[in-house]
Amino acid sequence: MSKDDVSSRTKRQRKEPVPTKTALRVERAKVPVPHAGLAFTHKHQIFIAKLKRGEIWALNQLSFQGKTSVTPLLEMWPPNPGTPTKPGKTFVQHTTDLMTTLTSEWAGLPCYLDTQYLLSAGVPSAAEAETTFGIARGMNVNCIPVTSPVFAQPFQQAIRGAVAADGRGVMLRLQVPFFNLPNCGQYITGLVNFFGISNAQVDILIDLQHRPNVVEVQQLGASFLSLLPSINEWRTVTLAAGCFPNSISDVPTGSWIPFSRSDWDGWRAVVAQRRVANLRLPSYGDYGVRCGGEPLVIPNTPAPNIRYTDSSSIWVKKGPKADGAMRAICSDLVNQSYFLGARFSRGDADMAQKAATTDPRNGSPEQWIQWCTNHHLEIAASEIRSLP
Numbered sequence: 001m002s003k004d005d006v007s008s009r010t011k012r013q014r015k016e017p018v019p020t021k022t023a024l025r026v027e028r029a030k031v032p033v034p035h036a037g038l039a040f041t042h043k044h045q046i047f048i049a050k051l052k053r054g055e056i057w058a059l060n061q062l063s064f065q066g067k068t069s070v071t072p073l074l075e076m077w078p079p080n081p082g083t084p085t086k087p088g089k090t091f092v093q094h095t096t097d098l099m100t101t102l103t104s105e106w107a108g109l110p111c112y113l114d115t116q117y118l119l120s121a122g123v124p125s126a127a128e129a130e131t132t133f134g135i136a137r138g139m140n141v142n143c144i145p146v147t148s149p150v151f152a153q154p155f156q157q158a159i160r161g162a163v164a165a166d167g168r169g170v171m172l173r174l175q176v177p178f179f180n181l182p183n184c185g186q187y188i189t190g191l192v193n194f195f196g197i198s199n200a201q202v203d204i205l206i207d208l209q210h211r212p213n214v215v216e217v218q219q220l221g222a223s224f225l226s227l228l229p230s231i232n233e234w235r236t237v238t239l240a241a242g243c244f245p246n247s248i249s250d251v252p253t254g255s256w257i258p259f260s261r262s263d264w265d266g267w268r269a270v271v272a273q274r275r276v277a278n279l280r281l282p283s284y285g286d287y288g289v290r291c292g293g294e295p296l297v298i299p300n301t302p303a304p305n306i307r308y309t310d311s312s313s314i315w316v317k318k319g320p321k322a323d324g325a326m327r328a329i330c331s332d333l334v335n336q337s338y339f340l341g342a343r344f345s346r347g348d349a350d351m352a353q354k355a356a357t358t359d360p361r362n363g364s365p366e367q368w369i370q371w372c373t374n375h376h377l378e379i380a381a382s383e384i385r386s387l388p
């Protein structure tokens with residue numbers, strides 16, 4: 001081969017386009033995994049999170065084995081208000097963008113979609129629920145609508161329309177105040193009859209929300225499971241709680257602070273009790289490394305922080321709002337006994353890379369959530385796989 005031929009070939013190779021990070025995630029999402037589908041046993045996780053890019057990245061970057069045992073419950077949030085230099089999106093634009101991310105990076109895998117935070121006159125909006133599920137349907141998002149027996153009739157009618165159009169059933173999300181209603185089981189039965197489906201098309205989620213006390217998770221979980229009617233007939237039954245606080249602004253800077261995984265430990269205690277009694281075992285639900293509740297617009301960029309999950313705690317370390325803070329946090333993390341190594345998850349690999357870099361830039365809060373959520377989901381998946 002002549003020198004001219006070699007030079008020409010080298011130039012052609014240099015011109016070959018490099019895939020973007022988004023394109024690589026889209027291709028990764030196309031790899032089939034043996035997911036449990038719409039029906040699963042107690043050896044499964046429902047991950048409750050806002051439908052945001054950081055959480056979708058974390059799901060997309062899970063190991064293929066890790067993807068098999070998690071189904072996200074994704075909460076819609078309203079479009080952010082515009083600024084003087086950047087107008088806000090319309091609701092349709094906002095929803096279309098979210099569904100585009102979801103369908104391309106969690107392609108074909110099931111999820112639950114909750115629209116309760118899209119409000120009209122202070123209550124969940126029937127019109128925006130219809131719009132959301134219509135857009136999702138048009139983009140072939142494999143989603144199951146979520147509702148609660150306490151929501152108003154117009155919203156339930158919108159959910160009934162989605163249930164009828166999509167044929168995937170429905171999730172009933174039951175929070176603590178619901179179980180204080182007299183004869184609460186009758187509300188469940190009545191709503192299922194209203195939807196015109198069988199119990200075998202219904203997923204039950206008992207959502208205890210933020211419960212930092214293990215005993216509280218154990219006692220409330222056991223009590224509420226006992227109040228469910230026809231417990232063996234539902235497609236799935238899940239007990240969920242959250243252990244992470246709604247703010248870490250008062251967490252001291254510069255030290256690793258542990259938050260007990262009360263959700264996981266309380267759930268395991270409930271499962272152990274029910275196993276002895278030969279009762280149906282619920283699957284596990286949690287909020288990852290964030291708190292639950294209504295979506296908030298955070299006016300200021302938070303201080304650099306890492307939220308690292310081990311078998312018993314979520315360890316938090318904050319740094320100052322200064323260049324090099326995240327690199328210092330990650331450098332400290334990789335030397336902790338609970339760091340599982342760069343090969344454990346994509347999030348661990350990225351945190352180890354940040355520790356090794358000379359680049360002082362801290363990155364974005366979205367990146368920090370990506371790393372920590374991906375690690376958290378991977379460790380939860382490994383724990384669930386080891387269950388009897």
